[in-house]
Amino acid sequence: QAQLVESxxxxxxxxxxxRLSCTVSGxxxxxxxxxxxxxxxxxxxQRELVASETSGGVLxxxxxxxxxxxxxxxxxxNTVILQMNNLKPEDTAVYYCNIKYFIxxxxxxxxxxxxxx
Numbered sequence: 645q646a647q648l649v650e651s652x653x654x655x656x657x658x659x660x661x662x663r664l665s666c667t668v669s670g671x672x673x674x675x676x677x678x679x680x681x682x683x684x685x686x687x688x689x690q691r692e693l694v695a696s697e698t699s700g701g702v703l704x705x706x707x708x709x710x711x712x713x714x715x716x717x718x719x720x721x722n723t724v725i726l727q728m729n730n731l732k733p734e735d736t737a738v739y740y741c742n743i744k745y746f747i748x749x750x751x752x753x754x755x756x757x758x759x760x761x
Contacts, residue, residue, distance in 0.1 A: 646670045646750045648741050653755030660731050660759070666724040666741030666752055676719040678745045682726045684737035684757075694739070695726060708734075731759045 652664040664682070668675055679698045685691040695715035696704045705713060714727040724741055736759050741752040 646672075646748075648743065648750055648752035650739065650741050650752045650755040653739060653757045655758045655760065656731055658731065658733055658759055658761050661727070661729045662731065662757060664726040664728065664739055664741075664755060664757075666726075668722040668724065668741075668743065668750075671722070671743075671750075672748070673745060674719065675717065675722050675724075675743070678743040678748075680715070680717055680724045681742040681744070682715060682724075683740045683742060684735075685740070685754075686734075686737040689737075691740070697724075699745075728757075731757075733759045733761045735759050 647669045649667050656662055677699050681696040682694040683691050684694050694706055694709055695713055697715045712730045716725045738754040738756050740754045743750050
């Protein structure tokens, strides 16, 4: 049974940084074949894509994260990372890790990020 566990969320002041980690276990295939994504959902809003990295290393970022957020992975350690810098109050949300490989689509439980002004 695949399991994704996010960590690294918390309360930070505007302009601060957080590093979110997603530790993956129980995958039927190596993490290297999966596309990895970070999503977020703020109260009363729809879940939105924050950043993605394909298995081939192609990176994409939502406009709000360009220049501030960086997605990366360590396949050997089964970890997906989201480095967030210069955080703003509007970044406050629950952040979710997601990995996909064809019909295999796995999600973590989310980690809360709160940015105070």
